[in-house]
Amino acid sequence: MSSDKNFVEFIVDQIENAGEISFRKMFGEYGVYSGGKLFGLICDNKLFIKPTVSGRTFIGDIIEAPPYPGAKTSFLIEDKIEDREWLSELVRITVKELPDPKPKKRKK
Template sequence: MASDQKFVDFVLEQVENAGEITAKKMFGEYGIYSDGKIFGLICDNKLFIKPTNSGREFIGDIVEAAPYPGAKPFFLIEDKIEDRGWLSELIRISVKELPVPKPKKKKKQS
């Protein structure tokens, strides 16, 4: 089941002071970015955050799940998704720990 735009918009509205938050459609689901750095996924109207050590400490009692079959486990955020301050802080501390994306290679012209 693909995620709906209302849920994506809700998640984006919840996050504040964590950089420029955007969503990009990917295979019927969404990648969630902060200043161009991917930090999570929205799949089946559920929010998944990439696991980091600081995120694990912040959450405490974590729930991990694969966002799609064959994926590595992410942090599944359900209970506190409506807690704007908590969610924003989780994203801020997680993004700090994630690597900077590698520059994309230019396509060769033939």
């Protein structure tokens, strides 16, 4: 089941002061970005955040699950998606710890 675009837009609208937040459709689901860094996925109308040490400490009681079969586990965010301040802080913490995206190689 693919995610509902309204759910994706709701999640993006919840996040503030965490850089320019955008999303991109990927394989029927969505990748969520801050300043070009992929920090999360939305699959089956569920929010998954890339795991980081600081994010783990911030969340505390973590639920980890793969966003799709065969994927690495991520932090599954369920109960706090309507808590704008908490979710925004988690995104800021996560993005700060993630490496910058690698430059794309030019085609020859």
